Amino acid sequence: MSHFRLLxxxxDGTLISHFSDGLCAPDFAAVLVEHKKSGGLWAVNTGRSLWHAIEGVEKFQPPLQPDFLLTNEREIFHRTPDGRWVPEHGWNETCYQRHDDLFARSMHIFDRIRLLAEGHPGINLSEENGQLAGVITSDEQVMHDFVAFLETERLKLPEFSYQRNTIYLRFAHSDYHKGSALGELCRILQISASDVVAAGDHFNDIPMLDGRYAAHPCCPSNAIPEVRAIVEKSGGHLASKPAAEGVAESWHFFQANRQL
Ligand SMILES: [Mg+2]
Known part of the structure; x- marks a missing residue:
């Protein structure tokens, strides 16, 4: 039977909608079981931290556990047979090192961001390990304006990039995003892009939906227009159903088309 090797x-927004009870939809649960039965692997590729992702998956109650968690839009962890989450050391350590190096050269940008946030109650700074890591805005319009500001600020340091998702934004090296993390996972597993289905709904998913790292990109009906446009341009599938039901719909579409 034809199948895809990696899903x-x-x-958030893709498997659980923002208004759902956080539980795995039956359609998607059936896909996971069928996918696993044919030897497929499942990676949750999220902007959440490792512990926040583990917590979300626990509440989701899928019929089987993910094989990989790709966290903070850049780190890779794999699950051991006894259920522990282990970092892909080489990738993660290089990732941390390159971010430390970049952020040490970004103080002038951080100073400007702090100054802006001081005068704007809708822009809240978030820190990780005592280091400025991103911003949380009061609403999506404030985020839109903040991104316009950041685009100007990063002109002199193009490696200084960011990943955004609704009102959340994380500073990032331009080489690190959900797409490059997925690409590294495929390199480790020796899986080609033609064997990968990827699903996402928001800005931070765009790097894994442009066709480069997953030849079968898709999005649920609640995806933002920018994501829908990328999925369409890459020849992917736009589901008619929301969240996990939509991902299940797309997976079946790809399966049916592949078997033709
Ligand atoms: Mg999302």
């Missing part, structure tokens, strides 16, 4: 799914 890479975003979590």
């Amino acid at each position: 890479s799914t975003d979590f």
Whole structure:
């Protein structure tokens, strides 16, 4: 039977809608079981931290556990047979090192961001390990304006990039995003892009939906227009159903088309 080797799914907005009870939809549960039965692997590729992702998956109650968690839009962890989450050391350590190096050269940008946030109650700074890591805005319009500001600020340091998802934004090296993390996972597993289905709904998913790392990109009906446009341009599938039901719909579409 024809099947895909890797399913890479975003979590928030893609598997659970913002208004859902957080539980795995039956259609998607059936896909996971069928996918696993044919030897497929499942990666949750999220902007959540490792512990926040583990918590979300626990509440989701899928019929089987993900094989991989790709977290903070850049780190890779794999699950051991006894259920522990182990970092892909080489990738993660290089990732941390390159971000430390970049952020040490980004103080002038961080100073400007702090100054802006001081005068704007809708822009809240978020820190990780005592280091400025991103912003949370009061609404999506404020985020839109903040991104316009950041685009100007990063002109002199193009490696200084960011990943955004609704009102959340994380500073990032331009080489690190959900797409490059997925690409590294495929390199480790020796899986080609033609064997990968990827599903996402928001800006931070775009790097894994442009066809480069997953030849079968898709999005649920609640995806933002920018994501729908990328999925369409890459020849992927736009589901008519929301969240996990939509991912299940797309997976069946790809399966049916592949078997033709
Ligand atoms: Mg999402």
